[in-house]
Amino acid sequence: MTSAAFDVLGIGNAIVDVISRSEEAFLGKHGLVKGSMMLIDEARAEKLYAAMGPGVEVSGGSCGNTMAGIASFGGRGAYIGKVRNDQLGAVFGHDLKATGVSFETPSATSGPATARCLILVTPDAQRTMNTYLGACTGLGPADIETKRVAAAQVTYVEGYLWDAPAAKQAVLKAMDAAHAAGRLVSITLSDSFCVHRYRDEFRALVRDKVDILFANESEIKSLYQVDSFEAALEATRKEAKIAALTRSEKGSVVVKGGEVHTVPAAPVARVVDTTGAGDLYAAGFLFGFTNGKPLAECARLGGVAAAEIISHVGARPEQALKGLI
């Protein structure tokens, strides 16, 4: 295995977030389930946007947030994702490259617009997400350069990509290319509803193709269809090589065969917006992992990054994370 040009290569849905504060009542009125991510079509996106309050636009996408976090720690990252050649696509590309992430996937020159996620943040700091995938549905195997995959220590993908059939094929190609080059593969399960949609495929992936698994408590319970975290942990231990399971204010648990590391959450003065907590946990963990840190320290770095992101609106770091460690 040659030395790696990148610590992590991320593959994800390239999305610009439109974040708006919302009262609880708005969710009920529009049939939204608090805390979930719902896929919506363009007509529904237009209608919901028209009903929403004023917004703030920030580059997002789960994996994009993770890659920006890794770069903010000083890590070397690359990203593969699809935008359209429109204004929001330019914003997405600028913001990622400005953090220092290598991003060379060609923009679509026709077809649907750059993806948007309409995020409603309720007074309890929870986010409810409504994603119009737009140009993301155009990501396919042709966008995966195996040379780029081979140049990264870890290829990290989001479960959300299973919502776009061509993107799923792209991910499978990347996973095989990574292993062929002697590299590692990591995935986040993304969302418990996403796990529900693709449970069998995700279980097979975790057993056969994933070296580092990220999931939160509800996702891992959904994956193994169990009611308690303890039962989920036990199932994970049997099937996953390394798993980092996040539990919000209870911190995280990392399991690797016989090893179990329970790491408390980093303190947060005030939780403003939980958008991106899991994405940034993965950033800290993977930055630590690819820089040779022990698993418990990887989990601690994940917690530091998550604490920064939930203390403000938006899912990209506002402070250089390397200054926090």
Place this chain on the structure above:
Amino acid sequence: MTSAAFDVLGIGNAIVDVISRSEEAFLGKHGLVKGSMMLIDEARAEKLYAAMGPGVEVSGGSCGNTMAGIASFGGRGAYIGKVRNDQLGAVFGHDLKATGVSFETPSATSGPATARCLILVTPDAQRTMNTYLGACTGLGPADIETKRVAAAQVTYVEGYLWDAPAAKQAVLKAMDAAHAAGRLVSITLSDSFCVHRYRDEFRALVRDKVDILFANESEIKSLYQVDSFEAALEATRKEAKIAALTRSEKGSVVVKGGEVHTVPAAPVARVVDTTGAGDLYAAGFLFGFTNGKPLAECARLGGVAAAEIISHVGARPEQALKGLI
């Protein structure tokens, strides 16, 4: 004079802000003068954007911010400004209408893109603005419906409009229409560099066409070419009908003939980003004024709105201002 459908009709450059944190050194390297607003062309905007860090997009424009503030107080506002029919234009229109401001100016269907202001916020919370006017240069007299002007108690315009020749003609048409309908006219001088560019015209306007003048200390000193605030105040008293002069942490001074009201600034726990302080002061003042409050109370409301806006990133209120009074 019939009863008014709107408290305030604002006319301004319709701009989406791109806000990015920046070190002091970046300003020097790119020849930027801290605290100023510089007009830039599209090529310069592209170049500066490519060099900037990741950004957050928020609807802005001085007068747009003021109108959003008036609506946030519960006031009835209308706005005239020009965007292109592109993604950022849709963002601008959505955000303004979502606050409750009436906005019906048709978008340009050809020509330059929606205006952007690249704003660099340095660690001292100062903002340095670089404006690409784009579609704003297409605002002209045809966009001024005199019926709409006559329906507002006060027509409020920004001095920045003088940078677009057709927009200046639009403003002059609106001022005459307001007075013909027995309504009032208000202007903000916008920026000391803007005053320098149009000093003679602004002095004539203040004498002949303006009922309520807004200016900060450096703008009013530039207008009358004097070195002290006291001298500027004396000159203002002689030439302006009502003037509200803002002095940052020293609060504001309102002068109307023999009356002088000195009002302290509202307390702020931490100044994060001064973008929009003057815009929101005008919002509070005009909301109070059009709702029959005495001048000192108008100034106090201006201070409350300014304090809210400088306590976070962005120039649109994050809390309902009516909840703060």
